[in-house]
Amino acid sequence: MKFAFSFQKVLDVKEKEQEMAKQEYGSTKLRQLELAEQIEGLELVKENVFKQYNDIDRKTVKEILELQLEIDHISHRMKMLEDQSHQIHQEVEQKHQVLIQKNQETKMWNQWKTKSMEAFQKQLDRSEQAMLDEMAVIRYTRRT
Template sequence: MKFNYAFQKVVDLKASEKNHAEMKLSSALGELQAEEQTLSRLFSDKDSLVDSIQSETVNAVSALQLQQMQDYINYIDQCIFQKRQDIQTAQVKVEEKKEHLTTKMLDEKVWMQARGKALESFQKEEMLREQNELDEMATVRFVARAR
């Protein structure tokens, strides 16, 4: 006889929800990584611009050009500040997705354990049934030989 768990669709649903939560966490981690890469690029742009300004001051550069470069550095600083806020937001999102995934994993584990217990019970009942059949066959043979 085949084991048929009455709540198999619930178990499947919980597994699907867990997989969905894993994908959302993966997506949130990807977004966080992209934000961090953007921040890294902003820092390298700022460093190269500062190096450029320092090398330009050795050469004859107009005050207007220096002011424009300084304005651009200020703009990059604002972008860095904004990007840090974006990273914090992305980190909070990642933590929320982790908590959500943990909840879904626990749900799935509970249902899988319930299924496991039901399977174990089924197997015990199946073994008992088979044993009873074997006992009955042995009794029939014994009675047949006794005649």
């Protein structure tokens, strides 16, 4: 007799949901890291522009104004990237909570399957023992 978990399809669905939640969390986390790299790169560009701006001794007014515009543009882009970073951080937190929930659900179903299998095995052992006891009684009664 083979064990068959009666809710195996539900467990399969829960495991699939868990896997999807892991993938969504991973892709969101990856986007967060990419955005952090973009911000770091933009900060390096901004530092270089500030270095050029600080080297005013040999610059014309036009070059200074262009550098100021570039600094403003970079600051605006950094602000936008920081806003995106904040949004992605919230999304990462949400996906993480979903992942935790899916992990708990899957664990609960797996525990239920394990307990069901243990109960099945105990029942199988009991029936086997009953059959062996009956065989022993039959042998004993035939000898006497």
